[in-house]
Amino acid sequence: MRVLHLTDPHLFADRNGSLRGAVTYDTLQSVIEHYRQGDFAADLIALTGDVIQDDSADAYAHCRDLLSALNLPVFCVPGNHDVRNLMRDVLPDPPFSYCDSLAAGNWLIVGIDSCSAGRAGGKIAERELRRMEETIAASSAEHVMICLHHPPVPMHSKWLDSVGLDNGDEFLARAASAGRVRVAIFGHVHQDYDAGHEGVRLIATPSTCRQFLPRVDDFAVDDSPPAYRCIELRSDGSVSAELIWVKSG
Numbered sequence: 001m002r003v004l005h006l007t008d009p010h011l012f013a014d015r016n017g018s019l020r021g022a023v024t025y026d027t028l029q030s031v032i033e034h035y036r037q038g039d040f041a042a043d044l045i046a047l048t049g050d051v052i053q054d055d056s057a058d059a060y061a062h063c064r065d066l067l068s069a070l071n072l073p074v075f076c077v078p079g080n081h082d083v084r085n086l087m088r089d090v091l092p093d094p095p096f097s098y099c100d101s102l103a104a105g106n107w108l109i110v111g112i113d114s115c116s117a118g119r120a121g122g123k124i125a126e127r128e129l130r131r132m133e134e135t136i137a138a139s140s141a142e143h144v145m146i147c148l149h150h151p152p153v154p155m156h157s158k159w160l161d162s163v164g165l166d167n168g169d170e171f172l173a174r175a176a177s178a179g180r181v182r183v184a185i186f187g188h189v190h191q192d193y194d195a196g197h198e199g200v201r202l203i204a205t206p207s208t209c210r211q212f213l214p215r216v217d218d219f220a221v222d223d224s225p226p227a228y229r230c231i232e233l234r235s236d237g238s239v240s241a242e243l244i245w246v247k248s249g
């Protein structure tokens with residue numbers, strides 16, 4: 001199973017809309033184009049939230065139009081900048097799915113909503129944690145990947161950790177107790193992260209637009225370019241993940 005991980009595109013209704021100097025429609029397009037020209041042939045796109053920036057249905061429509069061109073299922077979870085109702089309305093049908101689960105080979109992929117209404121930080125509702133556990137328990141898959149928006153661990157960045165995931169420890173404990181969760185992928189942090197945590201690999205992919213400077217107390221933009229990640233879920237339960245930076249020009 002090969003997964004193209006895209007996250008935090010922050011699109012606007014206006015295609016010229018920009019976020020801290022990046023025209024987000026153009027940077028997502030450049031990421032898609034870079035993927036198309038590479039050798040990695042994904043079976044699925046995982047889109048881990050902050051799809052839009054301006055609360056508009058038109059921004060979701062841009063996402064739909066850009067990603068539909070790849071002819072791949074798009075497995076979506078919301079981020080704090082998303083408007084859940086709009087997201088479900090505009091991305092309701094295949095190839096898009098919203099907080100769904102999918103079995104492929106001996107892998108199960110589960111998308112969960114980590115957002116907490118009205119806040120940048122997240123908290124996974126008990127209902128979502130239970131859905132994760134029940135979905136895993138009902139599956140015969142040997143290996144599981146979880147997709148969510150917020151980071152389950154601190155990023156050692158004061159400002160970013162103040163808008164992190166309230167119950168990351170609980171999520172990790174319950175994911176680990178399922179015994180089959182090999183990897184969790186997320187966005188929100190607009191930077192690279194790839195580390196193991198008690199047998200679960202945790203991977204953040206930088207945004208398709210602007211990045212944040214890692215490990216700083218106060219917010220700062222990083223000059224790193226847009227990015228995406230190619231993830232391979234192997235049948236033996238191992239995971240390979242390659243981060244690709246998309247330099248312009």
Ligand SMILES: [Fe+2]
Binds near residue numbers: 010050
């Ligand atoms: Fe974001």
